[in-house]
Amino acid sequence: MEDDYFHSVTLDASLCKGCTVCIKGCPTEAIRVQKGRAWIIPERCIDCGECIRTCPSGAKKAISDPLSLLVHFDYTVAIPAPTLYGQFRSTISCNRILTALKTLGFDDVYEVAAAAEILSQETRDYLGRDQGKGALISSSCPVVVRLVETRFPSLLDQLIPMISPMELSARIVREREKDRPGSVGVFFISPCAAKVTDVKNPRGISLSSVDGVIGIKDIYKELSLAVAQVEVEENLNIASALGISWARTDGEGSAVYSENHISVDGIDHVIDVLENLENGHIRDVDFVEMMSCPGGCVGGPLAVENPYVARNIVCTRERRHQEGNCTVPAELPHLPEGIDLFWTEALESRATHLLDHDYKTAMKMMEEMEVIRGSLPGLDCGACGAPSCLALAEDIVRGKTTEIDCVFKLREKIRDLTREMIALDSHMPPGLDR
Ligand code: SF4
Ligand code: SF4
Numbered sequence: 001m002e003d004d005y006f007h008s009v010t011l012d013a014s015l016c017k018g019c020t021v022c023i024k025g026c027p028t029e030a031i032r033v034q035k036g037r038a039w040i041i042p043e044r045c046i047d048c049g050e051c052i053r054t055c056p057s058g059a060k061k062a063i064s065d066p067l068s069l070l071v072h073f074d075y076t077v078a079i080p081a082p083t084l085y086g087q088f089r090s091t092i093s094c095n096r097i098l099t100a101l102k103t104l105g106f107d108d109v110y111e112v113a114a115a116a117e118i119l120s121q122e123t124r125d126y127l128g129r130d131q132g133k134g135a136l137i138s139s140s141c142p143v144v145v146r147l148v149e150t151r152f153p154s155l156l157d158q159l160i161p162m163i164s165p166m167e168l169s170a171r172i173v174r175e176r177e178k179d180r181p182g183s184v185g186v187f188f189i190s191p192c193a194a195k196v197t198d199v200k201n202p203r204g205i206s207l208s209s210v211d212g213v214i215g216i217k218d219i220y221k222e223l224s225l226a227v228a229q230v231e232v233e234e235n236l237n238i239a240s241a242l243g244i245s246w247a248r249t250d251g252e253g254s255a256v257y258s259e260n261h262i263s264v265d266g267i268d269h270v271i272d273v274l275e276n277l278e279n280g281h282i283r284d285v286d287f288v289e290m291m292s293c294p295g296g297c298v299g300g301p302l303a304v305e306n307p308y309v310a311r312n313i314v315c316t317r318e319r320r321h322q323e324g325n326c327t328v329p330a331e332l333p334h335l336p337e338g339i340d341l342f343w344t345e346a347l348e349s350r351a352t353h354l355l356d357h358d359y360k361t362a363m364k365m366m367e368e369m370e371v372i373r374g375s376l377p378g379l380d381c382g383a384c385g386a387p388s389c390l391a392l393a394e395d396i397v398r399g400k401t402t403e404i405d406c407v408f409k410l411r412e413k414i415r416d417l418t419r420e421m422i423a424l425d426s427h428m429p430p431g432l433d434r
Pocket of ligand 1: 057058
């Protein structure tokens, strides 16, 4: 299944101590520990970065693109996530940060926050048209989109089929620079590991307009020095408080101005709300903003600042912009004609928890799984390298392991064998038995 699917989140096996901490924290049970090392089940991984946050040995990491990639293009444009503004004291202006970013080797910058404003307006319009699908779910967080595809495919119809602010920014830049001779490289400056995956395996579109995703943490040191050295700030900040607020939880929800919206952050809460939506337990809600990271993108695994501090900085910047009457931009950032804001490809179910595509076989396997689970101690200790006894039972019916991975089952087996050996030892062939 999806053998060529690229994952940003990976394991550095040389650092892994096999401690099993990550298997418990993975929201999709995508990690196992075997032979003293963790490994990730690719089709289950949603690149949420939870294991990066929880691994005490720093063995999980997100692969992103290096700044050196810029040399392959004649003209380069940085498209920074609104979260970048949360990484520097609020007294440092957005213009100063953007000017410093340019000095790292970019020819221009375009704020993703500006594209977020355009998409806020589009989402408002989309919600205004009676879709008749129940609560509509934001598709701006790629982890949520992947989670719906793999675990909640019945909710695929409720995802708003709109491209992300990152993708729209890249399309705007490409349109603006379309007559420029030579190659144009567009680079997202990202707090998000899943965006790296999203650019390589886009959902809803066939090809991303982004050429590379550079982690904020990878350029932070250099950027901080550059921020301190800016002499003349360029006037590069076009986004208002509305777009900047997308960095934190409830930013998108409020920007869409839906009275009946809820904002959910943190992967466990996201899963809980998706379960409730699937079961029809959430009513009278038009719009659900969902962010996999705690606090929203400010909590992304490639960000540097503490998410609570970053959120506070973002809110302070929003207030400042509001004082300058920028809460609602008098005019939305310019959207060049001909840019499609919607997905062009339908999303399909990629359910990974199905035991088999044949219903009868799946039911039989489910029964076997229940029997095996009943025979396991139910301690969910993780010593087998699976996150729970149920997960081990599933691995066994899938033919990936055997029940003696369970230490209790292994002891039982050793006891049985010992009894058998003692019985055999005292047994004499009839001809010798006097
Ligand atoms: S948390 Fe997972 S990846 Fe990190 S050392 Fe423990 S087993 Fe290895
Ligand atoms: S909340 Fe933001 S940073 Fe975190 S996974 Fe979603 S889009 Fe990426």
